[in-house]
Amino acid sequence: MLGIVKADGRKIPLGATDWMCFPNLFVCDCGMALKGQQNSWHRAGRAHQQAQRIKALMENDCITFVEMGVRLGITRERVRQIAANLGYPRGRKRRRVCTIHHHRERFTNSVTAELRELRVISERWNFTFEPIMRDSYGIYFLRRRIMLNGFLCQIGSLCQHPLDYTVIPRIESHDFDFFLGRSIDGWAVIPQKEMPLSGTICVMGRPK
Ligand SMILES: [Zn+2]
Ligand SMILES: [Zn+2]
Incomplete structure (x- = not known):
């Protein structure tokens, strides 16, 4: 078979994309869906650690993507990508949950x-x-x-x-x-x- 042999021993047929070589989606325990990537590489990488921290921060619906980015030293866009990969609702929807929660809190305390x-x-x-x-x-x-x-x-x-x-x-x-x-x-x-x-x-x- 014509193809390229990568440094790690993977054989990639000519014209094939990574996606075709690794058709199975793999979900790491950090929650990220991986494709065309080996678990050991991913676990050692920053994305895996960031995903775990983002997962913890996501528990609090009051923290914005911007604030998460500042804490993790990454951009808002990167937070958005990781959050989307983890299957969390988009930023606007989260803000809405937060807003309702705050209105309710304010309402019951000071009406x-x-x-x-x-x-x-x-x-x-x-x-x-x-x-x-x-x-x-x-x-x-x-x-x-x-x-x-x-x-x-x-x-x-x-x-x-x-x-x-x-x-x-x-x-x-x-x-x-x-x-x-x-x-x-x-x-x-x-x-x-x-x-x-x-x-x-x-x-x-x-x-x-
Ligand atoms: Zn992971
Ligand atoms: Zn809130």
Whole structure:
């Protein structure tokens, strides 16, 4: 067979590419898919070490490719290539995961007094507290709606009058499970089907 014999003893037929000589994809335990490359060479090389470090850094979705590049002393483009080879999502998609995570964090820590109170209450009662994300233009979380223990809750403030009655606020849509009304005395929990019309004046503790 006509061909070239390489220094390591590999015989390469004329006109054949490396890909044809090594048709099997090999995946190293660092996660990189190798083709036309011997494992021992790869393991000794920088790509293998870089892949392992990148894999560790990828666990944190807040680190950008640029920052990884700075830490590893390689370019952003090289990080992108290695990450793609390891099968990680592209940079923009990762940033999005990071952004959502930060918005959620900021939201649950520093939103309205109502939500902060509800979070404390749900912790005390061991309820799950899940902010609801609206994702049409940009990312934001609803301030007046929350999932508590799997129930969709509408949050509102009950306007309390000195003469012992309470006014039900106006609510835009009624597709919730519970209404949580905040008043000076605490929270009123009203199931959706028992929800009085908005503007209703009621005396708390007495059914309307
Ligand atoms: Zn490797
Ligand atoms: Zn982040």
